[in-house]
Amino acid sequence: MKLVRAICTSLRFLGLVFIVGVGLHASPVFSFTPLQADFSTYEAKKQVFPTGDTIKVGLFEPFSGQSASAGEISYWLLGWVVHDINSQGGILVDGKMKKIQVIKADTATQPVVAKRALQRLILNDKVDLFVGTAGSHIAIIGNQLAKKYKKIFLNYSSYSVHLMDAQNFNKYTFRACSTTDINARALAYYFSKTPIRKFYILCQDYSYGQDFGKSIKRAMDEFVPDADIVGEVYHPLWLKDFAPYLSKVQASGAEMIISSDWPPDSWNLMLAMDQMGMTIPVSGQFFDDPRMSQNLKNKKAGIGNTVVNFHLCNVTNEKNSRFNKIFHDRYQNDPEVQIDWPTGVIGGVIGHFYWLFDVIQRAGTLDPDKIIATWEGDTYETFSGTLSMRKCDHQAVMDMFVSTLVSPSKWSKGGDRLGYQDEAIRIPSSIVMSPCPEGLE
Amino acid sequence: MKRNMRGWLIWIPMIGALAIAPQVLGAFEITIVLGMAIFALFSISLNLLLSFAGLLSFGHAMFFAAGAYGTVFALEYIQGVPLLPAVLIGALSAAFLALALSPLLVRASGHTFAMLTMAFSQIMYAIVMKYSTITGGNDGISGFPIPALGIPGIGDIDMTMERNFYYAAITILGISAWVMWFFTRTPFGSIMISMRDNPERVAYLGFNVSISKAVVLVVSAWFAGVAGSVYALFQNMVSVDGVLGPMSSFTPLINCFIGGLGTFIGPVFGTGIGTMLTELMSAHPEQAQLVFSFVLILLVLFLPGGVMTLYWKVAAKWMVLQNRIQSAFLKGNHG
């Protein structure tokens, strides 16, 4: 009898295991996995989004003005992720499978225009959440309106450290990208292992550039005490003529320019250096852009540029290799896109979007408070490493990667031009992360 | 008397429409109406200089900016400052700026006045950018507290509620516009117009042209300051490109020209047309500006009096028609 009962129990147990197993196995029907879709059909410029009962995501980016290319790139990358998820059926939220709809809002990188556009996005287009944006002075508006209208705001490309300090923090805003502090600490730590000691700081004259200037000086004091900062200059956003600034740099005898400039300033800086025959390398986050390097005439220009990011395509692991392959297969022969490898910013932003939608999928709802509860303290595997969302200031914790540019590089178009060195250098989060800001716990 | 009646015919429907707007329109549309009202006041203040004193300013935005920064600084640095004094501080700073610049500005007219005002607004732009630690520069200052409006006997009204703020702002803007309208009707207003047309004669009559010009300038700056101050409160933000950007002095000028020079109400129509165009074409903001510039060019070339000329033409036709009906009626009576 006992034996029969035991057999019965174990059968029952096995049955349970079986049911759970089937259940677990079946659950992917209602959820998405990154990089499952057929991307050969994905055209960034011809995207059509479902309408009606959808998850409405606002894309809060410049689509006009001099930084319009930043908005177009975000549209392309967000579209990539949305294409992937929608072709897998969407996300199960509030008991219903919903597809994602993207609605653009043009900031023009001007605070006033941005605020109007975001108000329209929230009040008129009634988005469920919004993502953005280029320019820390624009992101701060995102912070404020996220708080006012209780909408989730994912910040994936504004790096000013003060955006998430005690004064500007709110529970609806999450920053998945790094900060000026993290970037500066990673760079300084990297330089402490190199013989380079004479640095010149060249940044844009607004909060982000100034924050980066302060961050890099602090980080240098900590990691490279014998560093010599031979000069420091802040130029207006969207500068026309870099030549007088570069002559100033040249006269200072700097070995390395550290710059937080982003396109188009970062391109124009490199082009002006190229025209003036300067080969001083530049380090920062945006000096790996293939669209810029293909216009350089001088063979030596850009070599030694040092790039810092939490994602780089020369980070070697299985997940990243698969991502690189899928991306490269899609874009290596696309005449419209000059970026054929998922470079730092490109691959990084795709990772951030996957994280956002994965959080929504696990929260199973669009209710902001439940999304916040899921996201706080969450850990997510992106292509290059692990991101975890710090509860105190909603800042993602990450390992950073640093890589210099070489030529020829296998990570360039055709494999014979300027691109990353073979493998990136990992700098662990324990070194790059600064503690929670004062006043936040 | 009849003239006054006609004036009211414009004012009353406008006041009525503005009063019921929040009941009819959604939250987003209200912000459009309020934004339009702010720029209408700004354009009217510019028009005061342009149509009534004959002075073309290419830098009127500096007074708008002074009002905005004045109010914002008051809210940032003075603990517990109430709403109306904060607006007043904005208006005062704009008026003071005008007063300080008037010794240099009153000597000029025509191109020189235009270029001087442009130079001053550029200097202000450069100063705001240079001292960005105080002014916020490109980032601007945002998120400052908006105090409640205290009315004796009623209590505090929460200004962070959109509808409350709308009514308070519209009242301030409306009263300002009315005061300016009244100002043009005073004897001084008439002097102003004759000064524009024939300064020598006014001087001969014993009026000091320079001082009169300075008075107009200060009054105009004051109300531009009020508009700027309300704008800063409305946006809860002030940034250099919003108040001193390349187009910020030209946009109100264009509004005046589209609405029609020489009239008080013209700039309001101009602003309305501009806002409507922008909203109608909000999916293609770039093309909206292009269309707007076409409208301006065509108006200057074919209808130099602006849209108001159309109104007059229609009104004149209407008068003719009315007379005809009346005379027909009278004839009929006689018959």
Add this chain to the structure above:
Amino acid sequence: MDSMTIMMITQGIHGLAYGMLLFLVASGFTLIFGMMGILNIAHASFFMLAAYVGFQVIQWSGSFWLALIVAPIVITVVGIVMERVMLRRLRKFKLGKAAVLFELMLTVGVMVCIEEAVKNLWGTDPQIVNVPALLGGLLRYQGMQYPIYRMFIIVLSCAILLLLGLVLYKTRLGNFVRAAVQDAEMTGALGVNVPLVFSFVFGLGTWLAGVAGVAAAPMLTVFPGLANQMMLDSFIVVALGGFGSLLGAFVISMLLGELTAFGIQFLPGYSTIILFGFMVLVLTFRPLGLFGERE
């Protein structure tokens, strides 16, 4: 040479290159104003439009030199059309004193129109124009190196300056132009076809802006805000140099170029304040400008 000397010389040449470009734009601006009394706010927009047209010609033909010839001609045609169709029509209205306002507003309208048209046609992204291969290299001298292209801009501007001088001071047409700048009515009374001279000067002015636009394209990137700084700078040049004075325009352009370059070196952020402050003083106490002769 030590690095300090090199820096001083390089900054000096940077200033010269920008000053020369500025002079090309401002000379047309000041001629048009001196002659017709029109402050053409859209003048710098022609400069920008030329840069875009030049960019387009290079895209189609691949030749910078063709662009340098074709684009300014296109801009001249646009300018002459503006003068003949718009400004001349406005003169017919007999607006009296108010004419100044309407002319200014018309040019403001054209300025906005060009800027928005450019955005619609070419988008708002910066466009990169490469330096022509012939002028791509660097000039090396005693440890100093300087891009040949910027030198070329200086040489080109000098050549045009020379040409302009010859036309204005050595030809019959130049005599008419100078006479009309001094007193258009009197010149007309003497039997000169003043409207034709007006069109010629307007065309010449926009052609100069056009050449400057194409020449500037590889040096400054081509983008829709290109006209803004140029407009403000040419305002300063014309107000300081004196309305209608070519010599004044030249001297102030050079000064402004150098002040910009050395301002970045020594006083970052202050050069604009200094320049506009100076402009205010001159306009107030010497409304004719430093080199101006008449209102």
